[in-house]
Amino acid sequence: MATFSQSTMAKGSDSVIDFCCSPCLEHKTDQWAEFYCENCLKFYCANCINLHGQLFGKHVTYGRRETKKWPVPKEVEDFLQKCDLHEEKRSELFCYDHSQLCCTDCSFLNHRQCVKVTLISESVNGPPPDLQRLSRKIQTILVELQRLTINWDTNMQSLQVSYNEELHELRQTRKKINTLFDEIEKNTLKELDDKMTRLKASLNNDMENCNKLKNELNRLSNAIENIIDKGKAELIFIASKKCLQKIKESETYLNENSVQVERILAFQANSDVQQYLSKLSNLGRFVVCTQSVPVQGDPCELLTVHGMSKCFTTLNPVTRAYLYFKISRNGGGTL
Incomplete structure (x- = not known):
C-alpha cells in the first residue's frame, strides 16, 4: 500500500x-x-x-x-x-441482521446472536452503491439541518428578547408595589401626625388650665399677704369668698386629675398585610410559552400558538416572539 x-x-x-x-x-x-x-x-x-x-x-x-x-x-x-462506538477500532465486519458496520468488539458485545455477520471484504460483491445519490441526500439533509440551526439561533434571540422584556416587567411591577407601599406609608404617617397633633393640643390645654389655676391661686395668696392685718373688712370678706371659690375649683380639678394619665403613641402593624406578604414567595410566575414554527414551507404560513386559539401571520422571529408574549400576558386575547 x-x-x-x-x-x-x-x-x-x-x-x-x-x-x-x-x-x-x-x-x-x-x-x-x-x-x-x-x-x-x-x-x-x-x-x-x-x-x-x-x-x-x-x-x-x-x-x-x-x-x-x-x-x-x-x-x-x-x-x-473508524468504528463509531469504539474509536480505537476499525470497522471490519458487517451485520446483515442489524444492517450495521461493526468492529470485533461490537461483534462480540452486540452481535453474538446475529445470524449473518461477515467480513466487509466479503460483503462488497455486487453493484456498487450509488454514492452520488447518497451525497445529494446528505446535502439535502445538511440544508435542512442548517435551517434548523438558524431556527435554534433565532429562537435563542427570541428567548433573550422575552427574558429582557419580562425582566423589565418584573422591575416595573416592583416599582408599582413600591409606589403603593410609599402611598400607604404616607397615609399612615399622616394618621400618626394627626394623632400627635391632637394629643399635643390636649396636653397643652391641660397644661394651660393647670398653669392658669396656679397663677390665680398665687395671686390670691399674695393678695391675702397684702391685706392681712390691714383692717380692711370688705377686702377681707371678698378675698375670703374668692379663696373659698378658687379652693373649691382647685380641689375639684385635683380630684378629676388625681390619676395622671400618660399618653404615648404605639404602632399596631396591619397583620393582614404582613400575613399575606409572608405567604408570597415571588411577585408572579413565569410560563414557558411554545409555538409551532415550520422549518420548511411558506414563510407566510399561519401559525397556531399552543394553548391559545389565536393565530397570527409569521413575522420576523424576534417580532413574532414579542407579539406572542404580549398576547400571552394579555391572557390570550388580542393585542
Missing part, C-alpha cells in the same frame, strides 16, 4: 483535504502537491515534478484537474474505517 503524504486538514476541521509534496515533506517543508505519480505512489509540487520528470520520464502523473485518479486521503480512510 502506498505511503501517502500528510494532509493539511487539521483534526476536527471541515476544510478541504489536501496533500503535501512528498519530497518537500522529507525536508520538513510543507508544500501543497500539484501532481500525483501512480508509479512512485508519491505527490509532487510544481518544482519537484520537474526533477521527477527528468528522472522518470515514463512515469504516469496526474495533475489537479485529474484528482479523481489520486488516491483516497489517509484521513478519509481513517475516518470511514
Whole structure:
C-alpha cells in the first residue's frame, strides 16, 4: 500500500483535504502537491515534478484537474474505517441482521446472536452503491439541518428578547408595589401626625388650665399677704369668698386629675398585610410559552400558538416572539 503524504486538514476541521509534496515533506517543508505519480505512489509540487520528470520520464502523473485518479486521503480512510462506538477500532465486519458496520468488539458485545455477520471484504460483491445519490441526500439533509440551526439561533434571540422584556416587567411591577407601599406609608404617617397633633393640643390645654389655676391661686395668696392685718373688712370678706371659690375649683380639678394619665403613641402593624406578604414567595410566575414554527414551507404560513386559539401571520422571529408574549400576558386575547 502506498505511503501517502500528510494532509493539511487539521483534526476536527471541515476544510478541504489536501496533500503535501512528498519530497518537500522529507525536508520538513510543507508544500501543497500539484501532481500525483501512480508509479512512485508519491505527490509532487510544481518544482519537484520537474526533477521527477527528468528522472522518470515514463512515469504516469496526474495533475489537479485529474484528482479523481489520486488516491483516497489517509484521513478519509481513517475516518470511514473508524468504528463509531469504539474509536480505537476499525470497522471490519458487517451485520446483515442489524444492517450495521461493526468492529470485533461490537461483534462480540452486540452481535453474538446475529445470524449473518461477515467480513466487509466479503460483503462488497455486487453493484456498487450509488454514492452520488447518497451525497445529494446528505446535502439535502445538511440544508435542512442548517435551517434548523438558524431556527435554534433565532429562537435563542427570541428567548433573550422575552427574558429582557419580562425582566423589565418584573422591575416595573416592583416599582408599582413600591409606589403603593410609599402611598400607604404616607397615609399612615399622616394618621400618626394627626394623632400627635391632637394629643399635643390636649396636653397643652391641660397644661394651660393647670398653669392658669396656679397663677390665680398665687395671686390670691399674695393678695391675702397684702391685706392681712390691714383692717380692711370688705377686702377681707371678698378675698375670703374668692379663696373659698378658687379652693373649691382647685380641689375639684385635683380630684378629676388625681390619676395622671400618660399618653404615648404605639404602632399596631396591619397583620393582614404582613400575613399575606409572608405567604408570597415571588411577585408572579413565569410560563414557558411554545409555538409551532415550520422549518420548511411558506414563510407566510399561519401559525397556531399552543394553548391559545389565536393565530397570527409569521413575522420576523424576534417580532413574532414579542407579539406572542404580549398576547400571552394579555391572557390570550388580542393585542
